[in-house]
Amino acid sequence: MFYSKGEGKMGEPIRVGIGGLGRSGYGIHAEYLKDDPDFRIVAAADELPERRKDAQERFGCRTYRSYAEMLAAGGFELFVNATPSRFHVEASLAGLKAGYHVLSEKPSATTLAEFDRITAAAEEHGVLFFLFQNSRFYPYFRKIREVIASGVLGEIICIRSNWSGFARRWDWQTLQRECAGNLLNTGPHPVDQAVVLFGDAYPEVFCRMAAYHFDFGGDADNFCALTLYGKGRPTIEVQVSSFLAYPQGEQYNIQGTCGGLSGGPAELRWKYFDPKSAPKHTLWKPWSFDRQYxxxxxxxxxxxxxxxxxxxxxxxxxxxxxxxxxxxxxxxRNGAGREITLEQVRRQIFVMEEAHRQNPLPVNE
Known part of the structure; x- marks a missing residue:
């Protein structure tokens, strides 16, 4: 029995068609889906014959030369859009307009106008659009949110998040025409976390980028220092650099009025004091008391x-x-609520679009 156009019955596995069998489509999505009994890979598309052969042999699915051929053939309800980044918008629109639910890899779009076209298409055609923000589910990030929500750190003043290392690249992820660069490639992970920690508002954005690719031919950013701020909100600093030869502390450092937190994926530590039991002070006037600090x-x-x-x-x-x-x-299948909302992702796209607007980089011909 085949289901297409976003149909499916409660209790039955979701039939999946994967568009793109590269590092993400094959190494992340298919690698997970093959072991989850509530999903079944029934179709896959890639222009490279050796990748199609891999999918046929490993997953027993039908294969196609392009996602367009796969969408036309049908037989599934969820289209996983793992095409190269510059095709994400057009492929998501094609899947939605053909009546499929769509899960898009990052970045789902590079501008708010593109993102709004996608969400409008989903609503028009009665299907759902999902975003693959997998870093939202890091155990350490869930713990960070829990600690902040407990209130023990007081009001959060500043959050620093560093996703950097030293790495030289010479692949398509260094080219602006491929919708690539550090902010659009790695950036959706920390920026997604940042917009969640910032709260339900659009932040002010300050960003500085640089592109230095030796003589390899790249032109997209490989250094990005991003700051989000706003009235009554924490200042959030995100750095995604390819030039960090020495580690600079933990991945996260959070400053609050009653304490702080530091750590990353393997371990977190935090300390705090109770302001109710802290020593009481009055302002020294007119100067320091007896020259003391x-x-x-x-x-x-x-x-x-x-x-x-x-x-x-x-x-x-x-x-x-x-x-x-x-x-x-x-x-x-069960009418559950979304953990990753479209509005959260829209704020992420807003941040990245504004960051690029502030940093027009030369494009290699």
């Missing part, structure tokens, strides 16, 4: 969290896919 002893409380299985892949992209796909299954 302000000094006090706070009753710090310290806690920590460690990922239970540091040697496992549960912090890796394949296992993080579970969070996305289990929520997607719940939405399509």
């Amino acid at each position: 302000c000094s006090e002893t706070l009753d710090w409380q310290e806690e920590s969290w460690r990922f239970a299985e540091a040697s496992s892949n549960a912090n890796g992209f394949v296992s993080l896919s579970r969070g996305v796909y289990r929520n997607l299954y719940g939405v399509l």
